Every structure is written in structure tokens, then in C-alpha cells.
Amino acid sequence: MGKIKEIQAADIAQTVARLCQEANFFLGEDVVAALLRPDEESEVARQVLDQLLENARIAAAEHVPLCQDCGTAVVFLDLGQEVHISGGDLYTAVAEGVKIGYEEGYLRKSMVEQPFSARINTKDNTPPVIHTRIVPGEELKITVAPKGGGSENMSRFTALKPAQGRQGIIEFVVNAVDEAGSNPCPPVIVGVGIGGTAEMTMALAKVALLREVGKPSPDAEVAELEDTILRRVNALGIGPQGFGGRTTALAVHVETFPSHIASLPVAVNLQCHASRHREAVL
Amino acid sequence: MALCIRLPLHGEVIEKLRAGDQVRLNGIIYAARDAAHKRLVEALDRGGKPPFEIEGQTIYYMGPSPARPGKVIGSAGPTTSGRMDAYAPRLMAIGLKGMIGKGARSQEVKDAMRRYKAVYFAAIGGAGALISKSIKKAEVIAYDDLGAEALRRLEVEDFPATVINDIYGGDLYEEGKAKYSITLKSPTRVLASRISPEAIISGIPASGMRTTSMISSASGASGTGSSSVAR
Numbered sequence: 001m002g003k004i005k006e007i008q009a010a011d012i013a014q015t016v017a018r019l020c021q022e023a024n025f026f027l028g029e030d031v032v033a034a035l036l037r038p039d040e041e042s043e044v045a046r047q048v049l050d051q052l053l054e055n056a057r058i059a060a061a062e063h064v065p066l067c068q069d070c071g072t073a074v075v076f077l078d079l080g081q082e083v084h085i086s087g088g089d090l091y092t093a094v095a096e097g098v099k100i101g102y103e104e105g106y107l108r109k110s111m112v113e114q115p116f117s118a119r120i121n122t123k124d125n126t127p128p129v130i131h132t133r134i135v136p137g138e139e140l141k142i143t144v145a146p147k148g149g150g151s152e153n154m155s156r157f158t159a160l161k162p163a164q165g166r167q168g169i170i171e172f173v174v175n176a177v178d179e180a181g182s183n184p185c186p187p188v189i190v191g192v193g194i195g196g197t198a199e200m201t202m203a204l205a206k207v208a209l210l211r212e213v214g215k216p217s218p219d220a221e222v223a224e225l226e227d228t229i230l231r232r233v234n235a236l237g238i239g240p241q242g243f244g245g246r247t248t249a250l251a252v253h254v255e256t257f258p259s260h261i262a263s264l265p266v267a268v269n270l271q272c273h274a275s276r277h278r279e280a281v282l
Numbered sequence: 283m284a285l286c287i288r289l290p291l292h293g294e295v296i297e298k299l300r301a302g303d304q305v306r307l308n309g310i311i312y313a314a315r316d317a318a319h320k321r322l323v324e325a326l327d328r329g330g331k332p333p334f335e336i337e338g339q340t341i342y343y344m345g346p347s348p349a350r351p352g353k354v355i356g357s358a359g360p361t362t363s364g365r366m367d368a369y370a371p372r373l374m375a376i377g378l379k380g381m382i383g384k385g386a387r388s389q390e391v392k393d394a395m396r397r398y399k400a401v402y403f404a405a406i407g408g409a410g411a412l413i414s415k416s417i418k419k420a421e422v423i424a425y426d427d428l429g430a431e432a433l434r435r436l437e438v439e440d441f442p443a444t445v446i447n448d449i450y451g452g453d454l455y456e457e458g459k460a461k462y463s464i465t466l467k468s469p470t471r472v473l474a475s476r477i478s479p480e481a482i483i484s485g486i487p488a489s490g491m492r493t494t495s496m497i498s499s500a501s502g503a504s505g506t507g508s509s510s511v512a513r
């Protein structure tokens with residue numbers, strides 16, 4: 001029998017609060033490296049990329065959010081099966097952390113109740129969107145990934161016919177980025193989910209965004225697909241902010257899962273350059 | 283390089299502006315998102331007066347993050363303008379001259395810009411920390427209950443923006459894209475950084491190339507786009 005590890009709900013809340021702020025103030029090193037790309041030939045585009053780097057510098061120095069849209073608080077939990085949470089329940093602790101983090105960090109609260117009618121702001125950016133996986137071990141890994149509305153609104157899902165295959169996927173994804181144009185604040189990171197069932201395909205596309213920017217999939221065939229889509233996307237000419245240029249996407253990340261014999265579901269989740277995610281292990 | 287503009291916008295300046303121009307705005311702008319626009323237009327529908335004189339003014343599609351103590355404003359970048367498309371022509375009809383946001387506008391809005399001689403600027407989306415530096419004063423003037431979405435009066439200095447739509451039908455989103463859209467034919471034109479030339483040569487399916495060239499020619503500049511890239 002493995003030993004049980006106790007984790008206090010209060011520690012979870014505190015950790016989530018810290019991660020919400022860090023994610024909003026500090027742009028990841030991987031994104032910074034990608035924004036420094038030397039091969040953008042449009043002068044205007046290069047200026048935009050420089051301004052994004054300057055924005056990241058100011059945000060880090062002054063603890064001002066990188067973007068005023070501090071996002072929906074999306075939280076991924078990898079919960080070790082040997083962990084026991086004491087002093088409260090897990091999801092309440094996560095929500096409490098979001099509340100504290102957004103208040104203390106002077107982050108914008110963007111969640112509204114009853115989205116189809118009243119749309120009343122909940123005033124503390126709760127509820128978070130929580131995805132939990134039970135994993136072996138005695139640790140709790142928490143990833144906070146605030147997601148802005150501008151890029152999230154450009155999400156796409158389709159159920160392709162299996163016969164449409166690889167080429168169908170490429171066309172669908174490239175088209176999604178093309179249609180999104182300047183709305184999701186390019187340069188973007190393109191998250192793609194292939195396989196599973198509809199809700200899982202979408203989740204795969206979101207999880208793909210957590211990968212280190214530009215790190216290819218370990219599966220060679222998938223990595224090759226990522227390359228092909230990236231080249232196609234960057235040939236669109238949209239460029240940073242849609243002003244025209246080569247850098248429409250910094251990376252394409254594809255995650256796959258087996259699917260039903262009748263199905264080939266594909267989802268696209270676009271991540272703006274303000275790619276924010278921070279993790280901690282308790 | 284960038285054109286310095288004193289607000290409010292007037293005819294002469296508006297006539298000079300062309301899609302692609304970089305400008306620095308100075309003076310007063312009003313910040314409003316969809317919720318505030320909805321109330322503005324509802325007020326107008328009821329025959330009421332808007333909370334500020336719209337004639338000649340510029341609206342910035344923005345809802346800031348809260349200001350830290352001692353600061354004027356928090357992060358303050360643009361939101362997606364398309365959500366204001368339903369309201370914008372109505373406001374242009376009563377004199378709105380400038381809009382600042384990000385993302386393409388509907389044909390209806392573009393038509394209204396030509397008709398009423400108004401300009402659409404883009405601010406850099408996701409650069410809210412940087413943009414906040416050019417906002418010198420901020421006050422909520424209406425719809426306080428909307429929080430981040432309240433109507434604000436901002437005093438800006440050297441606020442950086444780019445003309446997207448001018449009054450002549452120019453559209454930087456279309457022109458910029460057309461200029462840089464390419465057809466994937468040879469590896470020399472492919473600039474995605476982490477790909478080896480070998481992968482490019484072996485990895486391009488023929489049908490993919492067909493579709494790419496269709497997209498480029500649809501944007502009207504497949505020929506010029508390719509040649510400018512090849513040089």
C-alpha cells in the first residue's frame with residue numbers, strides 16, 4: 001500500500017492564487033524566444049514583435065497584466081491517487097484561489113453569470129474551468145492557464161469523414177486560422193485536437209497549448225503534420241496583428257487520441273501571443 | 283515616422299489618413315465595450331442623450347484591468363472590434379469619427395466609414411501593459427455598474443495606433459495579407475524556422491499546393507505576393 005499524502009485545501013488555494021498572478025505577469029521564456037524570430041521580413045511586423053517583447057518586459061517589471069483580458073481561469077489538476085485533501089474540498093479551494101489571485105493581482109474579472117441573458121459579472125472571476133485527471137502517485141500538479149475571449153472565440157470543431165484524412169485536417173485548421181484573421185491577436189499558437197469524442201477533441205486542442213512553444217510532438221508523423229500546417233498557416237500572410245507578414249503562428253501543436261471507426265473529429269483552439277500558463281506541484 | 287494627431291479628429295486630418303499609416307493619438311478618447319455600446323444605443327433609441335457628445339469623438343474598444351494604487355489604469359489593450367459592429371454605424375451617423383480596436387470590421391461598418399467619413403484604427407492586441415503607458419488620465423463617466431465595461435474618458439499622449447480602414451475603402455488587413463501571402467512552391471520561400479528543407483521538399487502534398495494558390499489569388503495578389511517574396 002502506498003502512503004497517503006495530506007494536502008491542505010488552504011495550500012491549494014494559495015498556490016492557485018499565486019499561479020493566476022504569475023501567469024498574467026510573466027510571459028513564458030518559450031514564447032519570448034519564439035517572438036525573437038529573426039526571419040520576419042515585414043518591417044511593420046518586426047516592429048509589432050518588438051512591441052510585444054517590450055510589453056512583456058513592462059508587465060514583468062511592474063506586475064501589470066500582459067493583457068487586460070486576464071481570461072477565464074482554466075485550471076488543470078493532475079491529482080495523484082494517493083493524495084488526500086483536508087480542510088476543505090478541492091474545487092472550492094481552487095475557486096477560492098482564483099478569487100484571491102484575481103483580487104490581489106489587480107487582474108480583470110471577466111466572468112458573467114447567465115451568459116445568454118443577464119450577463120452579470122461575478123466580480124471575482126469565478127467560477128474557474130477545471131479539468132481533473134487522476135494519476136498515479138502522491139502529488140498534486142496544478143496548471144493555471146488563463147484564456148482570453150478574443151482567441152477562445154475563434155475555436156472550431158468539425159466531424160470530418162475518415163476519408164478526408166490528413167488533407168482534410170490540414171484544410172480545416174488552415175481555414176480556421178485564416179478566418180480568425182487578426183481577431184485572436186496573432187502571432188498565435190495553434191492547438192489542434194484529433195480523435196476522441198467531441199468534448200475530448202476540444203480538450204485535446206486546449207491541452208496542446210500547454211506544450212512548450214515549438215517543441216514538436218514526440219510522434220514523428222504528428223510532428224510532420226504540425227510542420228506542414230505551420231508552413232501553410234505562415235504562408236497566409238496575415239502576420240503579427242494581421243498587418244501582413246510571415247509570423248502568423250509561432251507554432252502548431254497537435255494532440256491525438258484514437259477515435260471511433262466512423263469518426264475523425266478535429267478541433268482547433270487558438271492561443272494568442274499572450275500565452276499564459278504556470279504550474280506548480282504540491 | 284508616425285503621424286502625430288491631436289484629437290478630436292476633423293475632416294482635414296481624416297482625409298489625409300491612409301490604411302497602413304502609423305499614428306500617435308493625443309487628447310481625449312472614450313473607452314467602451316459591447317455592454318456600454320448596448321446601453322448607449324438603447325439610450326439613443328429612447329430619444330435620450332448619450333453621456334458624452336459623440337460628434338467628432340473617438341471610441342476605444344477597451345475594458346482595462348484594475349489600476350494598482352497610485353496608477354492611472356491597469357493593462358489597457360484593445361478588444362475584438364467585431365462585437366461592436368452592430369452598434370458602430372448608428373454612432374457614426376451621429377458624428378463618431380474614430381474607432382480603435384483590433385480585428386476586421388463588417389462590410390456594413392466599412393460602408394458606414396466611407397459614408398460618414400470615419401476612420402478605424404488598430405491598437406496592438408495583447409500589449410495592454412505597454413499601451414497603459416500612454417494613458418495619462420482615466421475616469422468612469424457612466425455605467426459604473428459594468429465594472430471593467432463601464433464607459434471611461436481617457437486622456438492619452440502618443441497613443442500608438444495603425445490605420446486599418448480609411449475613408450477611401452483602404453483596408454490594411456486585406457492589403458497586408460495580400461502582400462505577404464505566398465504559394466508554397468519552393469523551399470526558399472518557406473520561412474517557418476524549425477523545418478528542415480528535406481521535410482519541406484518531401485512533405486508538400488500536391489492538393490495542398492493547389493488550395494494555397496487558390497487562397498492567394500482570392501486575396502487578389504498571388505503574383506505580386508510571390509515575386510516580392512522571391513526577391
Ligand code: SF4
Pocket residue numbers: 067068069070147148149150151152183184185272273274359360361407408409
Ligand atoms: S486574444 Fe489574447 S492577447 Fe488578444 S486581447 Fe484576448 S487575451 Fe489579450
